[in-house]
Amino acid sequence: MPTVEELYRNYGILADATEQVGQHKDAYQVILDGVKGGTKEKRLAAQFIPKFFKHFPELADSAINAQLDLCEDEDVSIRRQAIKELPQFATGENLPRVADILTQLLQTDDSAEFNLVNNALLSIFKMDAKGTLGGLFSQILQGEDIVRERAIKFLSTKLKTLPDEVLTKEVEELILTESKKVLEDVTGEEFVLFMKILSGLKSLQTVSGRQQLVELVAEQADLEQTFNPSDPDCVDRLLQCTRQAVPLFSKNVHSTRFVTYFCEQVLPNLSSLTTPVEGLDIQLEVLKLLAEMSSFCGDMEKLETNLRKLFDKLLEYMPLPPEEAENGENAGNEEPKLQFSYVECLLYSFHQLGRKLPDFLTAKLNAEKLKDFKIRLQYFARGLQVYIRQLRLALQGKTGEALKTDENKIKVVALKITNNINVLIKVTSDIKEFFFHCCSSYHYRQKRASEDTTSGSPPKKSSAGPKRDARQIYNPPSGKYSSNLSNFNYERSLQGK
Numbered sequence: 001m002p003t004v005e006e007l008y009r010n011y012g013i014l015a016d017a018t019e020q021v022g023q024h025k026d027a028y029q030v031i032l033d034g035v036k037g038g039t040k041e042k043r044l045a046a047q048f049i050p051k052f053f054k055h056f057p058e059l060a061d062s063a064i065n066a067q068l069d070l071c072e073d074e075d076v077s078i079r080r081q082a083i084k085e086l087p088q089f090a091t092g093e094n095l096p097r098v099a100d101i102l103t104q105l106l107q108t109d110d111s112a113e114f115n116l117v118n119n120a121l122l123s124i125f126k127m128d129a130k131g132t133l134g135g136l137f138s139q140i141l142q143g144e145d146i147v148r149e150r151a152i153k154f155l156s157t158k159l160k161t162l163p164d165e166v167l168t169k170e171v172e173e174l175i176l177t178e179s180k181k182v183l184e185d186v187t188g189e190e191f192v193l194f195m196k197i198l199s200g201l202k203s204l205q206t207v208s209g210r211q212q213l214v215e216l217v218a219e220q221a222d223l224e225q226t227f228n229p230s231d232p233d234c235v236d237r238l239l240q241c242t243r244q245a246v247p248l249f250s251k252n253v254h255s256t257r258f259v260t261y262f263c264e265q266v267l268p269n270l271s272s273l274t275t276p277v278e279g280l281d282i283q284l285e286v287l288k289l290l291a292e293m294s295s296f297c298g299d300m301e302k303l304e305t306n307l308r309k310l311f312d313k314l315l316e317y318m319p320l321p322p323e324e325a326e327n328g329e330n331a332g333n334e335e336p337k338l339q340f341s342y343v344e345c346l347l348y349s350f351h352q353l354g355r356k357l358p359d360f361l362t363a364k365l366n367a368e369k370l371k372d373f374k375i376r377l378q379y380f381a382r383g384l385q386v387y388i389r390q391l392r393l394a395l396q397g398k399t400g401e402a403l404k405t406d407e408n409k410i411k412v413v414a415l416k417i418t419n420n421i422n423v424l425i426k427v428t429s430d431i432k433e434f435f436f437h438c439c440s441s442y443h444y445r446q447k448r449a450s451e452d453t454t455s456g457s458p459p460k461k462s463s464a465g466p467k468r469d470a471r472q473i474y475n476p477p478s479g480k481y482s483s484n485l486s487n488f489n490y491e492r493s494l495q496g497k
Contacts, residue, residue, distance in 0.1 A: 001037045002030050007044045014052050022055045032059070035066045039075055046070045046081040050088035064089055068101060076110060083116045090124040090131075099124060099135025104143065106150040122158060129162075129171045137178040149190075152182075156193045160200050172201045183220060188240045191220060195244040210248045217245040218257055227265035232276040238266070239275075239282075242289050254298035259353070262290045263306035267313050287345035294352035307353055307360050311373075314346040318376040338383045344417055347424045381425045384418055391415045 002010070010027040017024055031052070034045030045066070053063050067089065070082035083105060090098040102124070105117045125132045140151045159167065159175075179194050186194065195217070198204055204213055221241035228234045242258060249255040266273075266286055275282040300306060319336035354360050361370060391411050398408060 002033055002041065003037070004040050004044065007031060007034050007041060007048065011044075011048050014055075021052060025056060025059070028052055028056050028059060032062055032066045035069050039078065042070055042073060042075070042078045043081060046078060046085060050085040053089055054091060060094060064094065064097065064101075071101070071105060076113065079108075079110075080113055080116055083113060083120060087120050087123040087127075090127055095124060095128050095131040096134040096138075099132040100138055101135075103136050103139040103151050103154075104147055106154065107144070107146045118154065118158070121154065122161075125158075125162060126166055129166050129168070130174055133171070133174055133178065137182070140178075140182055152190055152193050152197075156196050159197060164202075167202070169203055172203045175201065176204070180216070183216065186220075188236065191240060192244065199248070207250075207252045210250070210253045214245055214248050214253055214257075217241050217248070221245075221258075221261075223257060223261045227261070227269065229266075229269035229272045230274055232274045235273055235275055235282065236277065239285060239289065242293070246289065246292050249293060249296040251296065253296070255293035255296045256298040256300055259290065259293050259297045260300055260302070260306065262286070262293070263309050264302070266290075267309050270313065284341055284345070287342055287349075291345040291348045294349040297353060297356075299356070300353070303353065303357050304360065304364060307350070307357060307364075310346065310350045310353065311360075311365075314343070314350055315373065315376060317342040317346060318380045320372075320376055321379040338380060338387070340384070340387070340414070340417055340421060343380065344421045344424070347421065351424065377425060381422075384422055384425065388415065388418050388422065391418065 007030070010030040013024055013027040014021050014031075031045060031048045034041045034048070037045070049063055049067055053060070056063065067082055067086065070078055071086070073079050073082070083102075086098055086102060099121065102117055102121050106114065106121075108114050108117065121132065121136075136151050136155065139147050143151070155175075176198065179198055183191065183194060195213070198213060198216070201209075203209055218241075221238055222234075227238070242262075245255070245258060267290075270283050270286060273282045273286065317339045319338070322336060357364070361373075365373070391414055394411055395403070395408065395415065402408060403412060
């Protein structure tokens with residue numbers, strides 16, 4: 001084993017040789033043997049080996065293996081030095097191997113070391129993006145779980161930081177090709193990360209690119225298979241996939257396939273859905289997603305059948321008025337629950353799909369069913385007006401900090417929801433105009449949930465006209481609001497509650 005003095009002497013021989021450095025193979029071998037020495041010798045070897053690596057191609061394997069030994073040393077300072085120098089080995093056919101090694105090193109628990117690995121990977125990415133991706137995807141497909149997890153997270157966070165000259169069209173095509181291989185077997189979290197990776201690629205931000213992503217999500221969601229509402233994993237997979245698909249839909253990229261599946265397979269089983277997510281109102285979550293997708297639904301094969309399913313589900317959440325006893329009081333002991341959030345989602349979805357079949361209410365329903373619908377609608381509207389008055393009274397005069405309490409935040413959101421429903425019901429009351437009413441008159445906001453729905457600030461004024469290719473996004477309710485409102489006690493206030 002060489003001493004520190006011997007390492008410095010042979011380093012001097014190589015440094016002074018200039019263009020003839022390749023003739024001093026023995027001197028370089030002494031430096032390679034430094035990895036077998038003590039702490040001081042290893043630190044010097046970690047610096048000297050990469051410096052002269054390119055001059056000795058016949059010793060490339062030995063040099064990389066020696067540096068890799070140093071990357072796995074017990075001394076953290078030696079590991080850090082060795083990792084920092086690894087990009088110098090990333091030349092020609094060696095680059096994919098270096099990328100593979102660095103990807104494996106992502107499993108380190110030392111934060112400084114982890115940052116060095118990230119920086120080294122980014123460095124060689126800029127040298128050869130395709131070669132680096134080869135090493136990364138090799139470990140994602142075949143590496144240990146911790147390496148796979150961190151390699152995916154590296155791609156999801158670092159790709160967007162790379163310049164356009166690195167992420168060329170060919171590189172993006174390679175990312176898509178390799179991602180499809182990984183998507184054949186992924187967890188829910190991994191799927192979300194890969195959708196983040198792919199949706200950030202320039203080549204997939206076009207209409208055809210978004211359509212390609214929707215098809216990928218649909219395949220992941222197993223929309224060709226019969227839905228099993230009692231299988232929590234099946235339910236969770238569908239919701240995860242649909243959440244990823246929703247931002248991709250537009251007037252040119254239709255949600256028809258997803259909306260059809262929800263209407264035919266999910267709505268009929270709404271009450272029997274199971275979920276592994278504790279505390280999640282799974283029924284409301286499904287209805288919110290359906291409402292968001294309904295704006296971009298194209299031509300549907302079984303439109304009338306699916307409208308009937310939506311209509312029947314809507315009736316379930318719009319109760320009939322309670323029967324009156326002789327004394328004018330309710331004959332039943334319990335007052336019907338008015339499920340405002342459910343109705344908001346269903347009414348909106350029903351309206352959006354019904355615009356494609358405007359005679360559904362008047363020509364496709366018999367007189368008795370239409371009369372029943374009107375009665376339920378009027379009863380629900382009366383209860384809604386009471387709740388709106390109660391909310392306004394409770395929020396009257398409150399500004400600033402007073403609106404930031406949990407209770408008042410809920411009331412602010414509830415007021416927005418009930419106002420949404422109120423507009424929908426007013427339109428619905430005129431059956432002939434129901435499916436022709438312009439969506440822009442609704443209180444549905446075009447911004448997604450990133451807008452703070454609990455803010456007490458007044459809404460911004462909209463521009464004179466819609467922007468080109470503006471997407472009308474349904475902003476779903478952020479909570480579940482119900483109220484036990486009596487048919488005969490419409491002037492109750494929130495005082496004393």
